[in-house]
Amino acid sequence: MNVLVTVALERTYTYAVPDGLSLRVGDVVVVPFGPRLMLGVVWEGVPEPIDGKKLKAVERKLDGHLDATMRRFVSWVADYTVTPPGQVLRMVLRVPGALLPEKPVLALRLAGPPPDRLTEARRRVLDVLGHGEARTKAALAEAARVSTSVVDGLVEAGTLRQVELPPEPLVPPPDPDRPHKALTESQEEAAEALSGPAAEGGFEVTLLEGVTGSGKTEVYFEAVAAALKAGRQVLVLVPEISLTGQFLERFEARFGARPAEWHSDATPKARERTWRGVASGEVRAVAGARSALFLPFRELGLIVVDEEHDPAYKQEDGVIYNARDMAVVRGMLSEIPVVLSSATPSVESRANAQKGRYRHITLHERFAMPMPDITAIDMRTEGPERGRWLAPALVKAIAEETGHGRQALLFLNRRGYAPLTLCRKCGYRFECPNCSAWLVEHRFRGTLACHHCGFETGRPDKCPNCAAEHSLVPCGPGVERVAEEAMSLFPDRRVLILSSDVVASLADLRERFAVVERGEADIVIGTQLVAKGHNFPHLSVVGVVDADLGLASADPRAAERTFQLLQQVTGRAGRGLHEGRAFVQTFEPSHPVMAAIVSGDKDGFYERELEARARQGLPPFGRLAALVVSANAREQAVAHAKAMALAVPSGDVRVLGPADAPLAVIRGRHRLRFLVKAPRGLDMAAFIRAWLSASPKPAGNVRVSVDIDPVSF
Ligand code: ADP
Ligand code: ZN
DSSP states (O other), X not given: OEEEESSSOSSOEEOBOOTTOOOOTTXXXXXXXXXXXXXXXXXXXXXXXXXXXXXXXXXXXXXXXXXHHHHHHHHHHHHHHTOOHHHXXXXXXXXXXXXXXXXXXXXXXXXXXXXXXXXXXXXXXXXXXXXXXXXXXXXHHHHHTOOHHHHXXXXXXXXXXXXXXXXXXXXXXXXXXXXXXXXXXXXXXXHHXXXXXXXXXXXXXXXXXXXXXXXXHHHHXXXXXXXXXXXXXXXXXXXXXXXXXXXXXXXXHHHSSXXXXXXXXSOHHHHHXXXXXXXXXOOOEEEEOGGGGGSOOSSEEEEEEETTTOGGGEEOSSSOEEHHHHHHHHHHHHTOEEEEEESSOOHHHHHHHHTXXXXXXXXXXXXXXXXXXXXXXXXXXXXXXXXXXXXXXXXXXXXXXXXTTOEEEEEOSOOSSBSEEEETTTOOBOBOSSXXXXXXXXXXXXXXXXXXXXXXXXXXXXXXXTOOBSOEEEESOOHHHXXXXXXXXXXXXXXXXXXXXXXXXXXXXXXXXXXXXXXXXXXXXXXXXXXXXXXXXXXXXXXXXXXXXXXXXXXXXXXXXXXXXXXXXXXXXXXXXXXXXXXEEEXXXXXXXXXXXXXXXXXXXXXXXXXHHHHHTOTTSEEEEEEEEEESSHHHXXXXXXXXXXXXXXXXXXXXXXXXXXXXXXXXXXXXEEEEEEETTSOHHHHHHHHHHHSOOOOTTOEEEEEESOSOO
């Protein structure tokens, strides 16, 4: 029997099947692998000839099963991303608990007369337990406010008896037939166009494009309803778990029940139940982060990728993949429709829509409010005094809006207080000992921290280099510093920071979002977390503190990324109860990105961007891949990269590099990078496999990672 084992090796392995065990292709099994037991799946293909060697036998069969589509998906992703299929399989089977038989819940129910010695505590227990009812010992003790030993006593006395309960039911199923919001005419048209395919099945990709607040969510909910009515399961991908809170509520308002959640912050128990429910078909709808794409749905009928342009869909370690692209693949293999939704689609999806590969549905108007008025503030002439970050025009607008009880949002995509700290006397700069990066000051925590490896150290009083006192100065702003300025400008306003590092947990983050939603903060300072998909009904003014921040890099997607971010964040203004306006602080107001943001000329921006990409042979007109060679010592990385450079197969491909990767050292690993540019039709994965097999095998601690279609570099 052929088994694909969850290890990072290319091939499958042959195992003997013990007598009495019946196995089908797709069954999940435990097999001995080297000295250990590992998970695997019975895979297609002819077992290797064994020439007399004694085969190891499958240890046992588990509960799970991967159907043919799921197995093809695993192979497809492995092939495309140049990853061993066993490593992709590991992402699917990451929830071992879900594969074991579910343990019954032990509960107690009334079985005999009350005991002779009926203490007050015992009576309370009998009072809370109705006839025919069964509760777990812990639940019973808690409800009666007694210790569990009181409950034990009642069992000994024969008053209560232990029974096995079936496992708790999962979330109630969503109800697609509940009344929904009356859609506008154009929303209705879009909803119908999506619902047809969602009801009928069949592969098709639709780009649902509509300005922020145009009702894309309301519209794709109708496709969700159609798929549910057709008896199919639904998957909605969201880029960021911080976003799921509001999404779950909206889903519940529409369908009367929450979808199952899937993300890394969920408890193992919750993940187990979701995995199992998805596989059995009991869970009808899932909202999740990118890894939800690897859940073994029994009868998936629709995939929605919300905010499809978002870079968070890219997984950058382990199996390097883009969940948006792999969602399209999964839709193709499952023969079901895929909806990509965004106010600012990726250039690739836009191009696919223009070429007719994707259907394109556009919502042109906001549902309630007009789009916000956007003004560029020229920081060269209209900026604040030195050491301040908010221009007078923006400060005036914040004062006006918050004076009327409305909210202001200040956006700066930089965590912490200051991105760089240096000594005024000797010029010393604080750098991470493990990475080629500056340490970022976090004033609230009183530390200097590296955002790449997590290194953190207390902020010293003296310069560690020249020992000068009071000579350390923070350079540039992060959200904490902007918050400090806002607090000093508006001492009577409630200022709130929304940034991943000032929150303790997901619950805490969701609570902060809820505070903003309820209007209990006046001025919100946020990182890119706030740019994504949230509805803040009280928000009427948005200020982008440093709009040029993302444009400085050499990344070919810098313009696209900045355009998307600025559109998204300015689009938060005026979505709910009040008309909005937005200010963009820039040193380069004539930059095409700023001009497009201010004028709202989205089509013009995409057109220019596509022309530029075509000229440079960049995606979607050509293909890109990045190979990073890393090692503990730079010389090792260089030596291996040089050897690889000599092994590049000939062909219609340009290999650039090796050069230092943009972050040349991360966590003490020295990194060199190749960029591979190829024409559109080329099989990039095949080229890279050929190259890697012609290259020397990485030895020692040298690693080569392959990133097909890199999204940022
Ligand atoms: P998008 O996803 O395009 O940004 P949403 O679906 O979030 O837009 O809609 C923006 C806001 O407008 C939401 O609060 C939503 O409930 C509301 N809305 C959109 N369409 C309607 C409608 N037809 N009836 C009532 N409210 C609507
Ligand atoms: Zn570091």
